[in-house]
Structures are given as structure tokens and as C-alpha cells.
Amino acid sequence: MMSDDVRQNRHVAPSFDEAFRFWLKLGFISFGGPTGQIAMMHTELVEKKHWIDNSRFLHALNFCMLLPGPEAQQLAIYIGWLWHRTWGGIVAGALFVIPSIFILWTLSYIYVVFGHVAWVAAVFYGLKPAVLAIVAAAVIRIGRKALKNFVMWTIAAAAFVAIYFFHVPFPVIVLTAAAIGLLGGKTLPQYFRGEDAHSMDVAPAGKAADLVKPSVRRTLNVSLIWIVVWATPLTLAGIFLGTDHTIFREGIFFSKAAVVTFGGAYAVLPYVSQQAVEHYHWLTAPQMLDGLGLAETTPGPLIMVLQFVGFLGAWNQPGHLPPLLAATLGALITTWTTFVPCFLWIFLGAPYIEKLRGAKQLTAALSTVTAAVVGVILNLAVWFGVHVMFPPGRNVDWFALVVCTIAFVGMLRWKWNIVSVVLGGGLLGLIYGIAGFR
Numbered sequence: 001m002m003s004d005d006v007r008q009n010r011h012v013a014p015s016f017d018e019a020f021r022f023w024l025k026l027g028f029i030s031f032g033g034p035t036g037q038i039a040m041m042h043t044e045l046v047e048k049k050h051w052i053d054n055s056r057f058l059h060a061l062n063f064c065m066l067l068p069g070p071e072a073q074q075l076a077i078y079i080g081w082l083w084h085r086t087w088g089g090i091v092a093g094a095l096f097v098i099p100s101i102f103i104l105w106t107l108s109y110i111y112v113v114f115g116h117v118a119w120v121a122a123v124f125y126g127l128k129p130a131v132l133a134i135v136a137a138a139v140i141r142i143g144r145k146a147l148k149n150f151v152m153w154t155i156a157a158a159a160f161v162a163i164y165f166f167h168v169p170f171p172v173i174v175l176t177a178a179a180i181g182l183l184g185g186k187t188l189p190q191y192f193r194g195e196d197a198h199s200m201d202v203a204p205a206g207k208a209a210d211l212v213k214p215s216v217r218r219t220l221n222v223s224l225i226w227i228v229v230w231a232t233p234l235t236l237a238g239i240f241l242g243t244d245h246t247i248f249r250e251g252i253f254f255s256k257a258a259v260v261t262f263g264g265a266y267a268v269l270p271y272v273s274q275q276a277v278e279h280y281h282w283l284t285a286p287q288m289l290d291g292l293g294l295a296e297t298t299p300g301p302l303i304m305v306l307q308f309v310g311f312l313g314a315w316n317q318p319g320h321l322p323p324l325l326a327a328t329l330g331a332l333i334t335t336w337t338t339f340v341p342c343f344l345w346i347f348l349g350a351p352y353i354e355k356l357r358g359a360k361q362l363t364a365a366l367s368t369v370t371a372a373v374v375g376v377i378l379n380l381a382v383w384f385g386v387h388v389m390f391p392p393g394r395n396v397d398w399f400a401l402v403v404c405t406i407a408f409v410g411m412l413r414w415k416w417n418i419v420s421v422v423l424g425g426g427l428l429g430l431i432y433g434i435a436g437f438r
Contacts (some may be wrong), residue, residue, distance in 0.1 A: 014051050019091070038072050073093055099299055133404045143156070155368060162375075226340070230255070
């Protein structure tokens, strides 16, 4: 096994067992929505473990940002595939969400049966400022590596202003940045060159991409396999429950959402909220907000809130099934149709993206997208920070401010481990809540 000292100088892919343990751990600690999860992966894989270099990480991230669905899970699938081909991608993508499936199911059941649980709320209260610190640290770390000149700084600032103040849709920002990069790569290549795509240095175990040659036959095979996997639960639900049952309708609706909703969870939620609340009447608007709160403070992708929607929808409209069974099936089919398409997008596109790594024009476009993504991450950090530091009806939340500041300084100056920051934040929140300060 390669020592950490060697990995400091040469980016060496992990063994399958090492990767499995990392993805399993990440599934339990990946708080903070897509921004927090991308931050954790960058910190652990690029900064600490040196299992992948920065430019390859950003290359994969830029591609995932262009896809519909949860970009953080797609990034995990891409990196897993890069190391260990198909099974590596499956393990990475599955473990990224499986822990949150069980945790959110438990919290959803507690929510519909018992209502508000004080100790759970106290733990989540402490997690929020810890996650905010992780996100803020990520902005600095990624920004240092991605913003190499004033042009990239300007693009990042413009992206932040566009999305935060003018609410420009995320896909528009990304596509505009890519177009600017393509044009800039031709006219001012010295400002849009980005990192050298040929400088990647990974061990043979990490060269899966070099062994997978894109072809029409492979594209058709991958498409057929994953479309069948995607559609099988919907077909079974239609056969055994009927096409008018809530569970089948949830499967169809969230399959459509997985295809048409670009820009990650924050772009998906307005569309899903309107349809689930106003059209299907699966849950109420306050319940939707409660679900978002649970998902914000649960490990796993923020888009896991859709599982809560599926649970509540089938609980409220169970048909001839017992409510708990209907709710469980609704949660599972919603989660399945939300995340399975991610494997299809990555396994189809990754070989082509890897083949084009050395293309200067593509590198320029993706480097510009990276700069824009820094602005988007800053937007999410500010948005999250405002909600954490200035809760409705209150002034400054001093507990959140202190916890966030300590965690932020500790991560940047003393390289505190993310797991310790997450667990410490939750513990402090629990102690603070038990002491009766909230």
C-alpha cells in the first residue's frame, strides 16, 4: 500500500477497499447540500489523501455541473468510475445516498407520527454552523486554485452577482461561462488556459478512463441497461398497484424531474414544490418547508428532500395500502427515479469527457465554468450563512456565529478533520439545547 508521504508527491488512486471505506464514511457525514459535499470531497480527495489531482477533480466537476440532477452525487460516481470503472462508480454513487435514505426515512416517520422532537432539532441546530464553515472554507480553497488571474476573478464575481442579486438561472450562468471560455480560449488564451490537462498523475489503478473507449455500441449498451434498471420499479408499480396509484404517479413525475431539472437541488425545488403541493396535493406548503429543513441537516444530497415528498405523498394518499407501507414504497420509488438516472448520465458521458481532456478549447471552456462555479458556491455560502446567522424573528445568532468561526479557523489554520467538525457541531448543538439556552 502506498504511503501518504508518497501520495503527497504523486496522485495515486486508492484500492477498491480504500475507496469503499471512504464513500461509506462520506455517506454518513456529507452534510450541507451540494456545496458542502463538493467541499468535503475536494478537501479529502485532493487536499489530504491526494487520490486525485485538482485539475482532474475540477474537470469532472464542470461536466457534472452541466447535467440534470444532483451534481455532488454525479461527481462521486465520476470519480469512482475513474478509479475502478463501472463497479467503482456504482459503489460511490450508491453509498453516497444509502445512509441518508435510512436516516431520512426514520426522520420522516418521526415527523408524521410524533411531530417535533427536541433533541433531534438541537443536534441539527449545531450542525448548521459547522456545515457553513465547511462551505466557506471550500470557497477559499477552490477559489485559490481556480481563480488564477483577474479575468477568472471577474467571471466568479459576475456569476455571484447574477445568481444572488438577479436570480439568473444556474444553467444560464454555466452555459454563458462556457461560451465565454470558448471565445476567450481563441482570442486571449493566456487568460483562459486553466490547468494543464496533461499534468494528471495517477497510478494505473486510476486509469479506468484510459481503458474505456467511447463507441456507438457501448453507448447503446449502457443506455439500454440503465434505462431498464430505471424503469423496472415503475413497471412493477403500474402492474400491481395501477397507473392511478400515488406510488406510480410519483415514479413518473420524479423520472420526468430527473431529466428536465438542471442546476441541482436549488433549481429543482421550486418546480417540485409547485407541482407536489398545488397540482398533486401530496403535501402542504408548510410540510414542504419542514421537509427541506430535514434534508438540509441530513447527510446526503439536498435533493433527498424529494424522498420526504414521496413519503408524505403516499402517506397522505395510500390507496388500499397501509399508510406506512405506502409511504415507504413512495419514498423508495422517488429516491430510485431521482438517483438512478445519474448513473446513466455519467457512464454515458464520462468516457467522452475524459477523451477530450487534452482539447485546449474544451479546457478553456471548463476552466471558465470552474470560475463561475466558485461564484455560485459563494452564493450558496452567503444564502446559507444568512439563514443560519440571522434566523427569522431574531437578530444575530451568537451561538451559530461562534461555532462557525471556530470551525472555519480550525479547518483553515489547523487542518481540522471534516468528520470532527461535523460531529463537534452536532454535539455542541445537543449540549446547548439540553442546557436550555435555545
